Amino acid sequence: MSAPVVETHSLAKTYGLTPVLREVELRLMPGAGAFVIGGNGAGKSTLLRILAGLEAPSDGYALVFGQNTRKLAARYRRRIGVMAHQSFLYPNLTARENLEFYGELYSLADPRTSAEMWLERVGLADVADSRERTFSRGMEQRLSAARAMLSEPALLLLDEPFASLDHEGVEIIASLIRGAVEHGASVIATAHAILEIEGVDFAAYEISRGRLQPHLHKEEGRRGGRIRSLLGR
Amino acid sequence: MLRKDLRLELRSGESTLALLALSMLVLVVLVFALDAARVRSFDVAAGALWVAMVFSGMLGANRALLAERDNGAIRGLLLSPLDPGTLYAAKLAAALIFMVVAEVGAVILMVLFFNLEFDASIARLAPILALGAIGFSALATLLSAITGRTRGGDMLLPILAVPIFVPALIAGVKASAAALSGVPLDSMGQWLKIMVAFDVLFVTAGYLLFEHVVGED
Numbered sequence: 001m002s003a004p005v006v007e008t009h010s011l012a013k014t015y016g017l018t019p020v021l022r023e024v025e026l027r028l029m030p031g032a033g034a035f036v037i038g039g040n041g042a043g044k045s046t047l048l049r050i051l052a053g054l055e056a057p058s059d060g061y062a063l064v065f066g067q068n069t070r071k072l073a074a075r076y077r078r079r080i081g082v083m084a085h086q087s088f089l090y091p092n093l094t095a096r097e098n099l100e101f102y103g104e105l106y107s108l109a110d111p112r113t114s115a116e117m118w119l120e121r122v123g124l125a126d127v128a129d130s131r132e133r134t135f136s137r138g139m140e141q142r143l144s145a146a147r148a149m150l151s152e153p154a155l156l157l158l159d160e161p162f163a164s165l166d167h168e169g170v171e172i173i174a175s176l177i178r179g180a181v182e183h184g185a186s187v188i189a190t191a192h193a194i195l196e197i198e199g200v201d202f203a204a205y206e207i208s209r210g211r212l213q214p215h216l217h218k219e220e221g222r223r224g225g226r227i228r229s230l231l232g233r
Numbered sequence: 234m235l236r237k238d239l240r241l242e243l244r245s246g247e248s249t250l251a252l253l254a255l256s257m258l259v260l261v262v263l264v265f266a267l268d269a270a271r272v273r274s275f276d277v278a279a280g281a282l283w284v285a286m287v288f289s290g291m292l293g294a295n296r297a298l299l300a301e302r303d304n305g306a307i308r309g310l311l312l313s314p315l316d317p318g319t320l321y322a323a324k325l326a327a328a329l330i331f332m333v334v335a336e337v338g339a340v341i342l343m344v345l346f347f348n349l350e351f352d353a354s355i356a357r358l359a360p361i362l363a364l365g366a367i368g369f370s371a372l373a374t375l376l377s378a379i380t381g382r383t384r385g386g387d388m389l390l391p392i393l394a395v396p397i398f399v400p401a402l403i404a405g406v407k408a409s410a411a412a413l414s415g416v417p418l419d420s421m422g423q424w425l426k427i428m429v430a431f432d433v434l435f436v437t438a439g440y441l442l443f444e445h446v447v448g449e450d
Binding site: 052053074075077078080082084087088089090091092093097102105106107132147 | 234237240241244245300303304305306308309310311312313314315316
């Protein structure tokens with residue numbers, strides 16, 4: 001039996017005296033996906049930052065690929081793609097230059113070809129040579145998705161991937177997530193409300209006041225808290 | 234990484250122009266304040282040069298890391314397989330290049346404003362200024378990674394950096410004044426040793442500590 005890609009145990013995070021995450025238990029097997037749903041300030045982004053190794057938990061621990069996220073070696077960081085509220089992109093570089101730069105960081109065989117392929121996939125090939133600072137929020141979000149998926153990571157951590165996107169953008173990102181899952185990637189995506197992507201069957205969790213629990217959708221509750229995806233087509 | 238930093242700088246030119254303008258401003262103020270053009274003083278010229286260097290060095294180190302704060306790009310770097318020590322080395326190299334450009338400009342202005350000659354004494358300054366630039370860039374890059382995370386960090390950087398740099402600054406001013414007055418380099422061994430020790434200490438400390446200071450918590 002394969003080991004979980006993500007595993008947390010009694011994970012807690014406190015900022016000052018304010019608890020943001022409490023006793024979070026999460027397990028994600030290879031090729032599986034999970035939606036984490038919650039309101040503003042519920043702790044979704046904090047959870048993803050801890051899983052990515054950007055923040056330390058106050059208590060408990062998180063393992064990704066069996067490694068403690070506090071000490072993730074380069075070979076494990078290489079296998080994680082993160083899409084956050086901030087795009088991690090350079091405003092004064094073009095879309096192509098941004099992706100090429102990240103392609104070089106991840107030692108891709110041909111960063112230029114990879115950049116062009118991903119620009120095509122996210123529908124930004126026409127503006128490949130425009131500086132990122134000229135992009136709308138939605139275009140920036142799509143470029144950020146391309147950056148996160150450029151190295152075809154085994155684990156995708158997506159923080160509100162559909163925020164600020166128009167219908168076309170939602171379709172594109174949904175199709176990228178579907179493609180990643182089909183290639184065996186594990187995905188954790190956060191959102192304010194239930195996300196449903198055609199062809200993707202993710203477990204659903206709700207995070208409220210820092211506590212993570214299985215989300216029971218009205219109609220899907222009978223199926224043990226799993227949701228079937230409807231959005232996309 | 235360095236190529237990306239230089240490309241960003243060439244595209245905006247903000248740092249280089251600001252560094253040159255700041256160096257010029259400092260030298261002009263000191264020339265008039267000390268009436269140095271009339272009284273030919275190697276000590277004053279060396280002091281003015283190093284004041285200009287320290288100010289431009291702080292600006293250069295701040296700028297080198299500022300680009301990484303836009304859109305949270307620093308997080309993208311920390312998430313990548315890139316070794317934090319390598320990230321420090323790239324940022325140090327970028328800060329050093331900006332500082333060397335500013336130094337070249339400052340030396341030319343110093344010679345002009347302080348009524349000096351472009352002769353062998355200026356060439357003797359090169360290794361001294363190089364040692365100073367390495368040490369200050371190493372220190373300022375490390376400290377700007379800390380201060381950049383705090384509100385008003387730009388103000389905090391000189392408060393932290395200048396006192397720590399004082400030993401190397403004194404050694405640099407003394408060695409530069411000696412070089413300008415025609416003293417050969419081997420007679421300033423004690424000052425150069427202090428600068429080399431400072432450089433080794435802060436380049437090593439920066440390389441080892443950068444991952445702990447640049448992170449998110």
